[in-house]
Amino acid sequence: MKNKKTAFLFDLNGTVIDDMEYHAEAWHEILTNDLGADLTWEEVKKEMYGKNREVLNRIFGEGRFSDEEADKLSVQKEEYYQQAYKPHLKLINGLHDFLKQAAANGVKMAIASAAITDNIDFVVDNLAIRQYFDAVVSADDVTTSKPDPETFLKAAEKLQADPADCIVFEDAPKGVEAAQNAGMRCVVITTAHPKEDFEKYDNVIAYIADYTDAYITRFFSEQS
Numbered sequence: 231m232k233n234k235k236t237a238f239l240f241d242l243n244g245t246v247i248d249d250m251e252y253h254a255e256a257w258h259e260i261l262t263n264d265l266g267a268d269l270t271w272e273e274v275k276k277e278m279y280g281k282n283r284e285v286l287n288r289i290f291g292e293g294r295f296s297d298e299e300a301d302k303l304s305v306q307k308e309e310y311y312q313q314a315y316k317p318h319l320k321l322i323n324g325l326h327d328f329l330k331q332a333a334a335n336g337v338k339m340a341i342a343s344a345a346i347t348d349n350i351d352f353v354v355d356n357l358a359i360r361q362y363f364d365a366v367v368s369a370d371d372v373t374t375s376k377p378d379p380e381t382f383l384k385a386a387e388k389l390q391a392d393p394a395d396c397i398v399f400e401d402a403p404k405g406v407e408a409a410q411n412a413g414m415r416c417v418v419i420t421t422a423h424p425k426e427d428f429e430k431y432d433n434v435i436a437y438i439a440d441y442t443d444a445y446i447t448r449f450f451s452e453q454s
């Protein structure tokens with residue numbers, strides 16, 4: 231690679247696994263059926279970014295739920311999600327090879343996600359990919375989630391990487407915005423959003439449908 235210090239920061243949902251529809255279903259279930267919010271499917275999708283607590287505050291206003299209630303709702307939402315998604319749990323095409331190659335090239339890697347720790351464990355342990363990651367930053371490690379840069383800056387700090395040396399892999403506009411706020415470049419995986427949704431960000435260096443894209447498969451040969 232041109233820059234030997236390059237570090238990779240992977241968002242989780244929609245980036246390592248293609249599961250955003252399952253999050254939307256779980257949120258829809260809890261927000262409309264369990265909590266009686268009057269939200270369309272599209273509105274749920276638009277609001278479900280960041281930490282679970284932030285989603286609840288955005289929709290119901292701060293103070294509606296105690297910390298204990300919010301934690302319970304968050305766990306319930308992830309139970310709905312894990313139960314529905316587990317039979318389909320798999321890495322996005324080409325990612326395993328890319329992780330292996332990156333590790334072989336000495337790239338430091340982190341998971342930097344708005345998901346709670348339990349959801350991150352559900353993915354990395356069931357798919358046996360924990361050994362590739364030198365650090366994990368979850369919702370439980372930050373005060374404010376994406377689009378705030380805290381998640382990515384914490385991950386970079388844990389890897390002892392300069393933000394300018396980090397490449398973030400993201401699928402969500404708010405995640406790309408968080409990377410931009412952190413001063414990081416971003417590769418967008420178009421699992422959940424089309425290219426047009428990212429037009430206002432100037433830190434996108436590539437769009438890929440999955441990790442079999444030529445940008446990825448040639449990454450190490452072309453950047454050396």
Ligand SMILES: O=P(O)(O)OC[C@H]1O[C@@H](O)[C@H](O)[C@@H](O)[C@@H]1O
Pocket residue numbers: 241242243244253278279280281282285342343344345346349402405
């Ligand atoms: O930051 P990531 O890995 O894309 O995770 C985002 C998602 O994580 C889920 O756990 C939250 O419930 C969602 O609301 C959120 O969109």
